[in-house]
Amino acid sequence: MSAPSLAAADHASLDGRTFTGVSHSGSGEVGSATEFSYHQDRDVVWAEYSGGAVIRGYLVGTRDGAGLAFRYTHLNTDGRTAGGACESRIEVLEDGRLRLHETWAWESRPGTGTSIVEERR
Known part of the structure; x- marks a missing residue:
């Protein structure tokens, strides 16, 4: 099976898809x-979003081709709210699932990092 084209990421809809974290830094x-x-x-x-250290979270933003830009905010299990900004790049995996490569920065406290979230099977 050949790898999906880069153009596929530009057109793959996120609507109704469920993702989980697979790696993170920072x-x-x-x-x-x-x-x-x-x-x-x-x-x-x-x-x-929710689970793990996050009780309830929300993100909202825009999409331009395979790129996403959004703000996020959530309540963590320590009872504190936190929020920031993120830019993501969509990748289409060989099996058709999506992977998001994220670069984020807290706006509510110091810190930056990267994450990868992947569509659940």
């Missing part, structure tokens, strides 16, 4: 127990 609170439920309406994207 001071992030998203992990393998965190689940994201994505929605998309043209170039507008949003998601709800």
Whole structure:
């Protein structure tokens, strides 16, 4: 099976897809127990997320081809709110699932990092 074309990532809809964290660096609170439920309406994207260190979280932003830019905010298990900004790049895996490569920065406290979230099977 050949790898999907780069153009496939530009057109793959996020709507109705569920993702989980597979790797992260920095001071992030998203992990393998965190689940994201994505929605998309043209170039507008949003998601709800929870699990692991996150009780409830939301993100909202825009999409330009295979790129996403959004803000996120959540309540963690310590009872504190936190938020920041993220830019992501969509990758289409050989099996058709999506992977998001994220670069993020807290706005509510110091810290930056990278994460990868992958569509659940």
